[in-house]
Amino acid sequence: MNSVDVSDLPVEDGVREVLRKRGIVTLNPVQSEAIEKGLLEGKRLLLTSPTGSGKTLIAELGIISHLRRGGARAIYVTPLRALTSEKYNTFKDWELLNFKVGITSGDYDTDDAFLSRYDIVVTTYEKLDSLWRHGPKWLKEADYFVLDEFHYLNDGKRGPVVESVAVRAKRRNLLALSATISNSRDIASWLNAEPVTTNWRPVPLKEGILVADKRIAVTYSDGTSVQLKGTDGILAYTRKVVGEGGQVLVFRNSRKMAETTAWKIAELEFNLKKKEIEELASRLEEVEDAGSSEKSDLIELLRKGVAFHHAGLSKGLRDVIEDGFRRRLIKVITATPTLAAGVNLPARAVVVGDIYRFNRKILGYQEEISVMEYKQMSGRAGRPGFDSEGEAVIVVRNKRDAERVAKKYILSPPEPLESKLGNESAFYSFLLGLASEDATEESVRSMTNEVFLDKEIVKTYVENGILWLRENGFFGEGVKLTKFGRKVADLYINPFTAKTIKDVLSMSGPENCDIPYLHMLALTPDGPLASIGKAEEEDLLDSSPCATFMEVPDEEEEAYQYFSALKIALVVHDWIEEVEEDAILSKYGLGSGDLRSIVETMDWLTYSGYQVSLALDWESHAEIMLKLNKRVSDGVKEELLDLVRVPGVGRKRGRLLYENGLRKPEDLIMDPGKVKSLLGDKIGERIVKEAARIIGGVL
DNA sequence: GGTTGGTTATTTTAGACAGCATGTC
DNA sequence: CTAAAATAACCAACC
Known part of the structure; x- marks a missing residue:
């Protein structure tokens, strides 16, 4: 059986109907193989295949057949919120068969209860890990887990969460999906699943090395080669591909x-299609959460059919760019690795511009990117339905490198997946999570035996971890959580973050300034990182309105982190002092996306600081951090807090209304005319309505 | 004295998950 | 441990 015909699928007509609507007549070889291996009978599988080989459909068929066999609920887990919403939208198709699909992640609500209405819930690894700590009934009922992008197990930061989710999902039925890995047998046997490995791609991939020495040439792995004119390799190659009608993704x-x-x-x-591009440009101009210089740069590039794409850009900007590329208006995107891991955005050709990456931990040391990372990038080459063949080239300096690089990235298998649970921060957090859902020490210990990490190492971490969590007040008797421990588990902050907050605040009286609190929170393991320049450190100290809780450390690395946290504190301070967004961006050299993510993280951490203080009965600290949290959420001074409760009123409109004498939601209702004259008829009306709603319809 | 132009030394460097409250999922 | 580009600093020639 090589490719199963949809009409031959042993499924109900409704399933065939959904597939037909999507234009699927025949299942591809990967999908067919999964079915042959027992997907529809609920067989546990670890599926490893290249990006874009149709794994999502396999998951869907697995889920639907599971539910039809009497399964209670299926959970689909991904490592990115963007993927979560992408899958959610895809899965909506199954509502045709009356399956209800829900989504939850940090982007959405936290009200778990309503999720019980859904047959399929799409979520992130972290969110699921967090939900498990609360143990809602609907999650306990869940009996089928799809673990998407399972190779994230290998990620230093996120991997431990993937592993901890896998440990729990293992107890139920599961389907794991991963990019190609070299130890799929080991991983599969750990998951009690059968490995299914294929290298099939929807569009064949041609891989090559681009040497930009004296002459520019691409040498492909099939032995053929092409000479290019010019001095810059990337430019010459890009010109060729676009000239032939293709699109290029440059990393x-x-x-x-x-x-x-x-x-x-x-x-x-x-x-270029000038008219459509102008439309795209005006859409980009309209993006609200972006900096003005980012916009003008991107618009200028857009008119040339080019755009850059990285995490410094806000979500809104990235959406417009991705859409423009999908519609083939933009010919070339130059990107950082964001685009390799994120949403599906294929191009005819992919250029891997650099195989080295800076590593801060060892000064001057350049790390070569992993084979897996290369596969993620090159996997974006080839648009199904548009390109008969995709092409990926790696840029190297000279002939000598070419051979070595080709051997490593094109001809060799990717690295094996390893456990990243082997550090105190990750493991103790894992232990706290286990203890918070399952209170006996014995069951916690037995669960720790289920991890992928080496058993001898596990033993040490378990003993030390239980001791540490007890000594630091997370556990009382056995592994029973204290009030403090419970709070920390619920907030989903790292135990070392909680310990920092506890230690620092226990030694300090309440401060009449935001900076020490923000700095302390930014300095925790959960705090956001800011890159700081050598010349920047002194400026930071000078511009800080008050001192931090701690002194500047002597040791270089610690001092760096101190200053990084100070920068975060100052950025957030400006944010809640209502400094213009553009001014913050240029003052600190940030992109709009950076600011968004800093605020988002500090929002969560100020709330956590508030809650931890409450749990420890430190009311004066708690009061300060609650106020801080509210101001961080909306980016306003204290006096605007009342106004920004109204949906649609943010820091800008809030300030405008306030300066014109409208200082409370009630004031908006009393003088709708003034609101409309300040904000325009349409927005004004909506906001007056919202104001009326939140104060309970009192008019 | 100030500007310009070229060379050398120094500096910089990817990404993105989580809580809660409300009311669309 | 396996880098490369941007930028700052420096210096000499010139108006």
């Missing part, structure tokens, strides 16, 4: 490089 190892590469490519002349 670079820094934001700056992505941007300068974009400007260079913009000097090439492409054939």
Whole structure:
């Protein structure tokens, strides 16, 4: 059986109907193989295959057949919120068969109860890990787990959460989906699943090495080669592909490089659909959460058919760019690795511009990217339905590198997946999570035997961890959580974050300034990172309105982290002092996406600081952090807190209304005319309505 | 004295998950 | 341990 015909599938007509609507007549070889291996009978599988080989459909068929066999609920887990909503939208198709699909992640609500209405719930690893600590009934009923992008197990930061989710999902039925890995047998046997490995792709991939030495040439792994004209390899190659009607995705190892590469490519002349591009440009101009210089740069590039794409850009900007590329208006995107791991955005050709990446931990040391990372990037090559063949090229400096690089990235299998649970921070957090759902020490210990990490190492971490959690007040008797421990588990903060908050606040009286609190929170393991320059450190100290709880450390690495946290504190301080967004961005050299993510994290941490203080009965600290949290959420001074409760009123409109004498939601209702004159008829009316609603319809 | 232009030394460097409260999922 | 580009600093020639 090589490719199963949909009409031959042993499924109900409704399933065939959904597939037919999507235009699927025949299942591809990967999908067919999964079915052959027992997918529809609920067989546990670990499926490893290249990006874009149709794994999502396999998961859908697995889920539907599971539910039809009498399964209670299926959970689909991904590592990214963007993927979660992408899958959610896809799965909506199954509502045709009356399956209810729900979604939850940090982007959405936290009210778990309503999730019991759904047959399929799409979520992230962290969210699921967090939900498990509360143990809602609907989650206990869940009996089928799809673990998507399972190779995230290998990620230093996120991997431990993937592992901890897998440990629990293992007790139920599961389906794990992963990019190609070299130890799928080991992983599969750990998951009690059968490994299914294929290398099939929807569009064949041609891989090559681009040497930009004296002459520019691409040497493909099939032995063929092409000479290109010019001095810059990336430019020459891009010109060729776009000239032949294709699109190119160029990956670079820094934001700056992505941007300068974009400007260079913009000097090439492409054939463009001017009218549509202008429409796209005006859509980009309308994006609200972006900086003005980001917009003007991108619009200028857009008119040349080029855009850059990295995490410094806000979600809104990235959405417009991705859409423009999908519609083939944008010919070239130059990007950092964001685009390799995120949503599906294929191009005819992928250029891997750098195989080295800076590693802060060892000064001056350049790490070579992993084979897996290369596969993630090259896997974006080839648009199904548009390109008969995808092409990925790696840029190297000279002939000598070419051979070595080709051997490593094109001809060798990717690295094996390893457990990343082997550190105190990750393991103690894992232990706290286990204890919070299952209170006996014996059951916690037995669960720790289910991890992928080496058993001898596990033993040590379990003993030390239980001791540490007890000594630091998370556990009381056995592994029973204290009030403090319970709170920390619920907040989903790292136990070391909680310990920092506890230790620092226990030694300090309440401070009449935001900075020490923000700095302390930013300095925890959960705090956001800011890159700081050598010359920046002194400025930071000078511009801080007051002192931090701690002194500047002597040791270099610690001092760096101190200053990084100080920068975060100052950024957030400006944010809640209502400094203009553009001013914050240029003052600190941030992108709109950076600011968003800093605020988001500090929002969560200030709330956590507030809750931890409450749990420890430190009321004066708690009061300060509650106020801080509310101000961080909306980016306003205290006096605006009442106004911004009204949906649609943020820091800008709030300030405008306030300065014009409208200081409470009630004031808006009393003088709707003034609101409309300040904000415009349409928005004004909506806001007055919202104001009326939140104060309970009192008019 | 100030500007310009070229060379050398120094500096910089990817990403993105989580709580809660309300009211669309 | 396996880098490369941007930028700052420096210096000499010139108006």
